[in-house]
Amino acid sequence: MAESAVNAVLGNLSHLAVRESTFLCAVTLEVGLLRDELKRLQAYLKDADSKWRSGNVRVAVLVSQIRDVAYEAQNVIEAADYMEKRNRLKRGFMGAISRYARLPSDLVTLHSVGAKIQRVKRKLTDIFASAANLEIHLGDTSVVEDEFPTDFGHMHQNSDDDIFMVGFEDEHKEIVDKLVDNEEMLSAVSIVAMGGAGKTTLARKVYTSSRVKEHFNTVAWVTVSQTFKGIELLKDIMKQIIEDKDGCGEIDKMDEYQVGKKIHDLLLQKRYLVVLDDVWKPNTWEQLNRTVKAFPDATNGSRVLLTTQKEDVANHVQMPTHVHHLKKLDETRSWEIFSSISLPSYKRSVIDDVNEFEKLGRKLAEKCDGLPLALAILGGYLAKNLNIEAWSYVLLGWASIEDSKMMRDILARSYKDLSSHYLRSCFLYLAAFPEDFVISVSDLIDLWIAEGLIPHIPNHKPEEIARMYVTELAQRSLVQVVGRSKGHRWIQRIQLHDILREWCIEEARQDGFLDVNTEITGQASASTSNTQKFYRSSLQNSSDLFLQTLDLRTLFGFQISSIPKMSFLRVLHIESSSLSGICRVIDLCINLRYLRLRNCSHLKLTSSITKLIYLQTIDLRGTTTKSSMPKSFWHIPTLRHVYLNEEFSPPARNVRPNDFQTLFIELCSNRMIKFLGQMTKLTTLSLVRTHDFKGLLCIFGSMPHLVDVSIGNFQDYGMHFCSTIMKEDPMPILEKLPCLVVLKLEGYVGETMSCSAQGFPRLQELELKQFSCTEWSMEDGTMTKLSYLKFVMFNKMSHLPEGLLRLPSLKCLDMIYVPSISGDDSTLVTLQQKGCQVDMQKTELIITIPSLVVSSPSHYARGTNI
Incomplete structure (x- = not known):
């Protein structure tokens, strides 16, 4: 994992201000030379990694030194970069001095940075000498390892439950x-x-x-x-x-x-x-x-x-x-699961010698001893290696071993076969979450990006690459998919099986990638930490803090009572914890990129948060705060994703929030609406409460990149509904959003609703709740990609619109408490005859908060969690 550390550092160096500064000529030259040395070091890592995994203890020490010096280099360089950016952000007289002269404190910082760079370079010289003594050879620096994944043209559902139900039909019926x-x-x-x-x-x-x-x-x-x-x-x-x-x-x-x-x-x-x-x-x-x-x-x-x-x-x-x-699967049913994953139908047509694969596959399936997880992981591995030699090699090398050892062997084989060290790092990163934790894919992607675990590939967004990584892990059955979107079937939530999680924890510790500290593993973790240095740590229900805090760069905490002070932290992710005094910790973390404090208490943030000039994501959803968020935080230049759990006002001074991508706040005032209109790059907008829905609709035109919107409308916390929540038909405006894929709309009190031709060109999922309209007109050519439609509490609509029959992609219709529409409605009957799945539930519902949710594929289903 030293390779991921060096690559992350090299990727971050390109964004630092020192390379642009005219006042830091000497430092800039040193930084350039240091970057060249790190690139040279990167070329040794493949050979070093293979020798390390073969058990060479001296190489293991060298790999650890490489990781340490890479992170030390980044810390040193960012010290100069931080000074430069802070000076640029200063206002007034002191700001002018900072920009055109050197303050004494700056000169001290520059001298310290220069001395530390020289120390890092001496360490690099020693590392190169050690590599030569250990006969670690320079790799081919011209080879680009990571390219955009291409094997996703057919999203077979091998990660979903249906495949794994093969063989359990009788037991399913017995239990039901x-x-x-x-x-x-x-x-x-x-x-x-x-x-x-x-x-x-x-x-x-x-x-x-x-x-x-x-x-x-x-x-x-x-x-x-x-x-x-x-x-x-x-x-x-x-x-x-x-x-x-x-x-x-x-x-x-x-x-x-x-x-x-x-x-x-x-x-x-x-x-x-x-x-x-x-x-x-x-x-x-x-x-x-x-x-x-x-x-x-x-x-x-x-x-x-x-x-x-x-x-x-x-x-x-x-x-x-x-x-x-629960019985193990027999030979026939084991083969059904294994073949559906390792030889999916869309690949069989391009395989010349399918019979030979089937002959080997049946023998391999038998080796899995009827365990669905083993069948799935091995099948996922072989599906990515469709050649007879690879399948034969696995079969010939298989020993007669117990189930636990068999699973570990299959896991190790599948892990090593992952397409890049980036993807391997992303997989091990899942060990940071507690046992049986349901992981939000959108949150995970933000974390991977903040950590520098997603490669920079030309013409592709990091979110796009990260979602492909999630897809590959699911196709290999290395993660369990527990939630997909209704329309486009994107993976939204995943879990890590206990067996895989235990393996990940052990592998992550062995690599020095991540230390996991729980009530069960705490003591073992402590002993490991005495001999190996970790830069990432996850505390899970643990009262003891076995942390090397000085150089820690990532901290996860779940149900903890306190955290220590840290200076070089980049990622802080805390959930369900009491955070008394955490503001003093955060003030020291000037390199912080990602701050998520979810469902916590006793949080108080001050204006010093503006020191976090690298901060990209702040998420305080579900967290109770002792004071309101200081307005000055809007001035953080790198801020992109903001989730706040309280009413918030725009800044007093002019701010140009052009680079904001995600905004979640509780109440939107008229002043705030005007401020939102300046966020021209906003892609995700979530407002729990607003009294001016019409005003919000009007600003959509100034947000050309807006792809995900969630809006709630109610008067007070007592949930008394406004009689004028949404009087005007919102469809004429919403249907013009070109990237819209999912729309959930609640609380329309108008009588009619209309959708025009060419409207909603990419909409796949539509959910309408608590509508009082009696008529819904739909022109030909609207919603041509809609596949899932849901009505909830339509009290006045007496019949389904005939326009539904002209939606070419409609596959599923859910109706919950729509009492005025009967099962013999002509449109409903015709939809069923055309193969549309219809589910009608008459259960009376409790009224919920009206809200609007809109999302799009270009944003990759970022969660809004209203």
Whole structure:
């Protein structure tokens, strides 16, 4: 991973101000020479890496030294760059002096930078000498390793559940039958199997089946994991079953007894299903019910579905329990899964000797011993290596080994086969998230970019390359896809299987790439850290801080109570933590690029945040602050993505926010709307509250790059609806957005709605809620790419518009509580005859906050999380 460090440093050097300064001639020359030395060093890394992995201890030390000197070089260079940029940003008399003269403090900084550069160069000289002694050879510097991925023309869904349900159809039916039987007493079904056998996949398929959804009044799913906290699981369950979703914020303030009692009261009159996935401890059920019996037995057929690897856990639930031992796949069904991944139909047509591949493939599938995860990962690897020699080599080298060793061997093979060291680094980066954590792809992409893990490829945006990386990891089954967009099927949320995560943690530590510190692994991590230096660390439910804080560049924290002071931090990602005193830490992190404090408390930021002149992303969603965000933060020159959890006003002085791409704030005043109109490069806009929807629509014309919009409209926190939320038809303006792919619109009170020809040229997903219109006219040629349409609470529309029949791509229609439209509506019947899937639910809904959500492929589905 030293190669990723050097490449990240070289990529960042091109953006530094020192190369443009006329006052830093000597430093600029030194920086140029240093950059040349780093490029030369980069050429040695492939040979060094291969020798290091072969077990050469001396080379391992050298690789560690290379990584250290690369980061030290960046720290030194950025010290001069920071001084120069700060001087440029100063205003008034002192600003003029800073720009045209050298202050004494600047001269001291420059002298220090020069001395440190010389020290770095001496270290580089020693490294080159060591490389020569170890016979590490200079590579071909003209070869460009990383190019834009090309093997994505056919997005086969090998990462989704349907493929992995092969062979489990009978077990799926058995479990569903048990859940919906006539037994009235509260009871449980436990699915037991080893890791990688498909427990969670089967449980998820049961949970989402139509029979289960129709049978139970309310359902909830929580992942328990090894380091669960009972109160957090209860809060998660309550947020899923509560009818008034707008009251979810109050749940976080409840204690364990209060939330348990509330769950009990909510479930007492309902037939419910609660899924406890990935349970490790026998007393989990007792822990959830220790202060009050949260899950009542109302003798109405309620159920608990549990997945675990342990027999004693399956039998320990204090209620009648049916234990289902998940069987391994037989030879025939193993081949079905393996072949669908390794030899997808779109590739078979271009393979000359398919029969030979099938002969080898059947033998390889048999080696996987009926484990779906092993079949998927090995199949994903071989799909990228479609040649007989590669398949034969794998088969010949396969030893007769136990399942755990087999999985590790398959994982290592697939990891080493990833197309570049960038992609390998991106995969190991997933170990920074806690066990069973659902990872937002848009957040992950922001992190990868901030870390310098995405290569610079001409004519391609970093977001585009990063999304291709996610796709490749999914195609190889190295990540589990748990959420896709309805229309375009982009991957929006992923998870890392426990087995893969454990392997990633071990590999990341061995490489010195990332240290993961949890309640379970904390002590082992500490011992590792004594002998190896880490620049990235992830603290997960850990009370002990085993950190080498002086040079730490990335810190993840999940449910922690404090963080130490750090000077060279680039990425700070903290979730669900108390952050008393963190502002003093942040003030020191002048190199910070990425600041995410999600669902935290006790945060107070001051005007000193303007010192963070490299900051690109700030995300405070769900975080309670002691004071409002200082207006001066708008003056940070590199700011691109802003997510604030409070009302916010525009800056007092003129600011040119032309480079802003993402903005999420809670309330938009008239002054703020005018300020937004200046954001000509804005691509994503999220406003939770606004009283001037018409004014917002008017500024869309000044935002040619706008591709994702989310707007909420209501009067106050009591959720009383405005009678004039949206009186005018919004479609004539919205249909002109050329990149629009997903549109979710809520709260229109007009009588008619119209869509014109050529409108919504790229729209694929449309969701309309709480509309009072009676007529919807649609001209020919509108919404030609629409594939998914959803109506929610259309109380006045008596019939579906005939224009739906002229939408060539419409494949799915969902209607929830549209009481005036019957199943024999002529348009509805014709749509079904044409093959459109129709789902009608009459369940009455609780009114939610009106909002508008718009997104586009050019933004790659960035999350807005209203």
